Amino acid sequence: MLFDQGTPEALVLSILCDFQGESATQIVRHILQKLEALIGTNDKARREYLEMLEILADNRQLNIDIQEAYEMLQINIERLPSYVKGMEKGIEKGMEKGSENEAKMLLQRALHKRFGNRMEPILQAKIDQASLAEIEVWFDRVFDATSLENVFKEPD
Numbered sequence: 001m002l003f004d005q006g007t008p009e010a011l012v013l014s015i016l017c018d019f020q021g022e023s024a025t026q027i028v029r030h031i032l033q034k035l036e037a038l039i040g041t042n043d044k045a046r047r048e049y050l051e052m053l054e055i056l057a058d059n060r061q062l063n064i065d066i067q068e069a070y071e072m073l074q075i076n077i078e079r080l081p082s083y084v085k086g087m088e089k090g091i092e093k094g095m096e097k098g099s100e101n102e103a104k105m106l107l108q109r110a111l112h113k114r115f116g117n118r119m120e121p122i123l124q125a126k127i128d129q130a131s132l133a134e135i136e137v138w139f140d141r142v143f144d145a146t147s148l149e150n151v152f153k154e155p156d
Contacts (some may be wrong), residue, residue, distance in 0.1 A: 008049050011035050015056045028057070028065040030074055051081050096132075103127070103135040110139060115148040123152060 005011075011031050019027050031053070040044045069079050077083045104127055111119065112155045127135070138151050145151045 008035055008038050012049055012052045015053060024062055025065045029069045030064060032069045047080055054082050100132045103132055107135050107139050110142045114142050118148055127153060
């Protein structure tokens, strides 16, 4: 069995094997403990093997077992490439969402300044559900539109 071969590569691949009725949580913990013993203090190798293990574990829906084992073994996940990539993606999405929300607020302020307090609930809902591209188009129309409805009018 891969698990018994004693190499980090074989251990990582053993996550794909049939656990023959044994608890996935126990097997994952055992793989990680054995991997830690083989790798020792080589942080670069640890990051690489743990990233591979996470990818393969995802194929078997063992992510929660991996997370629990990391906590139990006190593995610093913040140093793993998958964690860093996830954080970067989360920050990027947060910035996009923040930009979108700011654009919506600016559009609402411009509409209020130009047309007063006549914002109908249906138009408010339209703004709330709009993409950043739609907000930009509507914002450009605020300055030339003769009515609030013309800002949101679909082109002919």
